[in-house]
Amino acid sequence: MKRALILCPGRGSYSRNDLGTLDGLVSESLKPFDDIRASAGRKTVRELDAAERFSARQHIAGENASILTAGITLADLDQLDAERIRPVAVCGNSMGWYTALGFAGALSLPDCARLVETMGQYQAGNVIGGQIVYPLTDAQWRMVPSRLAAVEAAVAAITDLSWSIRLGGQAVLAGTEAALAEAIARLPALTVGSYTYPLRLPLHSAFHTPLLAGASQRAHTDLADLDWRTPRLPLVDGTGNIWRPRHADTEELAGYTLGEQVFGTYDFTTMLKTALREYAPDCIILPGPGSSLGGAIAQTLISEGWQGLDSKDAFTARQASDPILISLRWPDQRALACR
Numbered sequence: 001m002k003r004a005l006i007l008c009p010g011r012g013s014y015s016r017n018d019l020g021t022l023d024g025l026v027s028e029s030l031k032p033f034d035d036i037r038a039s040a041g042r043k044t045v046r047e048l049d050a051a052e053r054f055s056a057r058q059h060i061a062g063e064n065a066s067i068l069t070a071g072i073t074l075a076d077l078d079q080l081d082a083e084r085i086r087p088v089a090v091c092g093n094s095m096g097w098y099t100a101l102g103f104a105g106a107l108s109l110p111d112c113a114r115l116v117e118t119m120g121q122y123q124a125g126n127v128i129g130g131q132i133v134y135p136l137t138d139a140q141w142r143m144v145p146s147r148l149a150a151v152e153a154a155v156a157a158i159t160d161l162s163w164s165i166r167l168g169g170q171a172v173l174a175g176t177e178a179a180l181a182e183a184i185a186r187l188p189a190l191t192v193g194s195y196t197y198p199l200r201l202p203l204h205s206a207f208h209t210p211l212l213a214g215a216s217q218r219a220h221t222d223l224a225d226l227d228w229r230t231p232r233l234p235l236v237d238g239t240g241n242i243w244r245p246r247h248a249d250t251e252e253l254a255g256y257t258l259g260e261q262v263f264g265t266y267d268f269t270t271m272l273k274t275a276l277r278e279y280a281p282d283c284i285i286l287p288g289p290g291s292s293l294g295g296a297i298a299q300t301l302i303s304e305g306w307q308g309l310d311s312k313d314a315f316t317a318r319q320a321s322d323p324i325l326i327s328l329r330w331p332d333q334r335a336l337a338c339r
Contacts, residue, residue, distance in 0.1 A: 003088045004326075004337070005281040006103060006233075007272070007297065008073050010094030011065040011120075012201065014289040016054035018072075018329075021288055022046055027075035029102075032113040033067055040117075045071035060203050062123030069289055070099040070116045076287035076328045077103055079338040089279045091236040093268050093293055094165060094207060095119070097261055105232035106243070106253060115257075118222055122215050129160075129176045129206030132198040134187055137169035140311040141299045150187055158182050162209040163265045168272075168296030168303075173198075174206035208238075208266045216262040228254045238266035240274040272300045284325050285337060291327040298325065 022030070022045070034044040048059065048068050058064055073096070080087075092100035098119070102112030136147045151171045155161055161183050164174035173183055183198060190197045206212060228250035235243040238261055243253055275281070286293055298315045301307075307324065309315050318324055326333045 001084055001086050002282040002337075003279070004085050004283050004285045005275050005279060006077065006087050006090045006100070006285050006287070007293065008090070008092035008096035008099040008103065008287065009069060009290065009293050010092065010096040011062060011069050012060065012204065013292055014059055014065060014068050014072070015292075016059075018049075018289040019051060019054055020049065021072055021329075022049045022075060025075055025079070027078040029074040029078050029109055030071050032110040033071040033074070033116070036110070036113045036117050037067065056202060062127075062203065062205065063120045065203075066095055066098075066120030066123075067113070067116050069095065070102070070112070072289045073099045073287045074103060074109070077285075079328070079334075080285070081337060081339045085285065085337050087233055087285075088281055089234040089236060089242075089275050090231075091271050091275050093167070093296075094238075094266050097238060097257065097266075100235055101231075101257065103233075104235050106229055106235060106248070106250075107226060108229075111226050115223060115226065119215070119219060119262075122218065123205060127203060127205050129174060129209070129211050130180055131164055131172055131174040131201045131204040131206065132180055132183060133167075133201060134171045134173065134198045135169060135190060135192055136171055137299055140313065141169055141295070141302050141315070142311065143169065143303060147190075154183050154186050158186070160211070162206070164206065164208045166265065166267045166269045168269055169299030170296060172201075174204075174209045174211070176206070176211065208262070208264060210263050212263045216259055219258045219262065223258060226254065234279070236271050236275045236278075237261065238268065238271055239264075240267060240270040242274065242278060268296060269300050269303070272297065273304050276301075276304060276306055283323065283337075286325060286327045286329075288329045291329045294325060294327055301325075 037044045090100045090104045098116045101107045161175040161179040165172035187198050230248045301309050326337050328334045
């Protein structure tokens, strides 16, 4: 049996290649997410996933992308083979923290669905600022100090520009339109594959920055009656803090989730390094939708030198022989973890 770290993806993970992910998939965990949408007269997760065509306005917009991501993640995790996989800790990227709370039992699934749907609906017609992505690693996924220095200098110099997510080998920056325009002009242009960076993320607000303080205040009121519980599995949050079974303070957990998690930098890199060092998992399970976090996970493993990994080539070779990262969107890897 493999000891697994579960890492839940954030909004924006669902792409046109993910249409039909839920076709034929049986999941009890998905029901509360479909129910809350149906009761509000909105398209359910299954209906969004079953669309004939991918639409950015429908599938990327925060009011749909959040619950679509969380629902598919939990449906995927329902398929894990309990005889081969034993979760030892749970974490998530950005909005994936909400999904992690549900999987770890810190919130019931109906309350988890309400949290995800409430925060997602705050984005309906209300995109605040935006996010850009900038790569920090070379072709072998090793950190390039000069790129990190350029990002740090830009954040220090530009008003209303902040670190949004420290995402392995990528910097996710966020801020006002003026701040993003200045950052895009200031950071050296880079072409990686078919993309040119800095790259603007579509329909994203300035998540995890002070610009979202209003959403935090609103959430404290709208979600004051959520029934918080001590988790059944350890949770590692976006600061690297661990919320432990039987010991986690539920009031503090609620405060972090509706407070700092909303308007403070989400440090994915520290989160993952903490989980690796504390729980030494045999593998990392990345449920769907998509597998876009694979690069950030690999880059973090490389920067940590985890189990001797020191380059993209070394990671690729390891994946070919004994995958340390099991992405449930890849059929060959899914077969290693699911029924």
